[in-house]
Amino acid sequence: MFFRRLLSTSSSPLPPTIRQLLASKTTSAAAPPSVQVNGWIKSIRKQAKVAFAVISDGSSPQTLQAVFTKDALTATKTLTNGACVRLSGRLVESIGKGQNVELQVEKVECLGECNPPEEYPIQKKALNTDYLRDHCSLRARTDPIAAMLRLRSSTLSGLQRYFEDHEFCYAHTPIITSNDSEGGGETFSVTPSASSHTPQDKPPPDFFGRPAYLTVSSQLHLEALAASLSRVYTISPCFRAERSQTSRHLAEFWMLEAEWAFTNSVDDVTRVVEGAVRSVLRAPSADLGLLREDMDSARLESLRKAVEDETPWTRITYTQAIEELERASASGHTFEVAPRWGDSLRSEHEQWIAEHLVRGPVFVTDYPASLKPFYMRLNDDGKTVACFDLLVPHVGELAGGSLREERLDYLQKALEKAGLDERDYACLTNILLSFALQETGLWFSSGLLFSV
């Protein structure tokens, strides 16, 4: 066939990144290899006989120093901060300070000039977060945000690897749903929008045939899957129409959620959580150094200490936590709201427990049933449920989970107590009816680990 084009498959379709070039360490004084580097100029310093540019391609926090002499020097005339370049040359050992290797440039290709360079806002001085919020196309071009994005990527991949190593199946559950799996009612509605481009093809208002919402959690769907596959997890966006505007209450956020069958105790669940978080935090990353000190130092120090010590993290019950809080209160510690059994733990209480009482990550378990959603398993005391929150100093509530109520009559009572219609949760009661199992579930807000 005349149109068949055979392509060489011997070389990679993608050129090496700066991270790969710096990691390959193939410099040798005798015959330094010729390489091609693509990236952006973070800064450039031109002198009479030589110019130096710092090149970044975002593949790692490391940058490459490019050195321009002779013909290459002439080509730097039009180069400015922010310009996009393709440089060919040789990687040689650097005699300068701050880097082991540098690129001796032989050929300069300017892929895109920065227009106008004098207005390019990313200079040595850091831009503040508010400015970046209003200029979203600039955000990822700053060191701290780029570092955060890379950390977020490696954290998510690390969590995924942990769950896959433990035989969990990765599933996607519906985002548009008619369920409200938390029973909280703070949902967003979804309707087809009137289109300005295709008026004649306007979808009917009863697009889904019934009210449709954005999911608040994948839990119900994962429970149904766990009743077949035993272990499932998802990484999915969730939506809550809460008015609060803090980093703890976002309208849209991504969660890792896992559900699995055949668990006996909350202790086992906390061990899975501790294993997953430790596995992620143990991985060293040069990106941590790029996060802004003023923003994250307490949080980063807390996370570092959390994995340095191999002693398992602390577990205390809600009831013990309240006793300790009351004792602290009695001995003179002032809380804005007095701790009392049956009330939610306020941020100030959680902070005191993690940062003063335990001084490290702590699983608070067995909260009163009245404070938690209907699906958590009632303990034998008839008052508390088999659940946990993981509190980390300077981070907050990082994960939570519970055993799921598998006794149909208990679940029906809990739904009634919560004022929810059993028919809306028929999927759940059907699972229990036919596929009785001891299930458990948890969520991670990985975004809390590294965020602005």
Next chain:
Amino acid sequence: MFFRRLLSTSSSPLPPTIRQLLASKTTSAAAPPSVQVNGWIKSIRKQAKVAFAVISDGSSPQTLQAVFTKDALTATKTLTNGACVRLSGRLVESIGKGQNVELQVEKVECLGECNPPEEYPIQKKALNTDYLRDHCSLRARTDPIAAMLRLRSSTLSGLQRYFEDHEFCYAHTPIITSNDSEGGGETFSVTPSASSHTPQDKPPPDFFGRPAYLTVSSQLHLEALAASLSRVYTISPCFRAERSQTSRHLAEFWMLEAEWAFTNSVDDVTRVVEGAVRSVLRAPSADLGLLREDMDSARLESLRKAVEDETPWTRITYTQAIEELERASASGHTFEVAPRWGDSLRSEHEQWIAEHLVRGPVFVTDYPASLKPFYMRLNDDGKTVACFDLLVPHVGELAGGSLREERLDYLQKALEKAGLDERDYACLTNILLSFALQETGLWFSSGLLFSV
């Protein structure tokens, strides 16, 4: 501190799955190890002196045969299909047909009975797809759907691994957005719903301060990130309010999208796609055998052949494809709609190209600009754009992508031609203005590989 509980960290918090037990091959006639198996009874056959049950935990398509004698036999009285059990016993070599090892049960724990067992619908006869659509809690309990879920999981993980091995950063982009990155206008609107549970806490109608939509594609956001990190990808839900009800046009679907900088040609992009798809399809899976023959045999055979042959897949241009279609038409092949340069390729045309002309996967490249979105890079002929669709026989359009228009004046003209307001795409034009780069992007609909 009295509340600190040290947990043994020596053992895994999760018991072994049936997949792990069967893979460990630790049976030995001398001292078969004692194991605990959790799962559901797929079928049970009781005789006077022995009972046999097929146990599944969904960890793999493989099941475990459990053999009950003596005391264990008595305990099988209440066991039925669908019951949830925990069995302790010894893994021994099987003398029966169909399995290498079997479990000689010593202890039976029934975690949940199947109520009522005579109505449990999952028996040897397969349930049809329509029935399963109406009984969603049953779906994952059937062999073909469970196999599909596991295949989907391994496919997604495989694609992620490919992109991570090639230095792509995994990012999440906003789902609720004010952008319409395709310019197609078929979007869903998002508004806070009036809550029945918390009427006093109803969010204001101007929740976001401007109209908000569900994303149709992560592309614009990924382009901004690629202008800093060079290579980014996401796996994200996308939403299109299209009225068509086929598996090719879903209101909600998940896509893998990738954007990267520093690409010169569509050829390089198709090599990335071919590499990714081949890496995923090469992994052998016992689950393929469980997919229903009637549903997938042509598709599976096509995918098998696509990777068996190491010859790179075919590339043809749209213009060449039209010439071939016209030639076929002239020699007597009847198409419902006659092929003509400038018109979209219909499904019948795509099928003929993949299944008759090429007889394998084919990248059709360089479509007329008028058929494609505004952001694709105009070729030197001024008529076509640097893009591709990957057509796979019996699967359809599996992936697509293009070089992105990096020349600001060209992009402005394309926006104008598409009737779109440049101000709505200021983020994009800003990227080009400041961070000029040669970018490319693609999408994969991994769901098309394995779906019902």
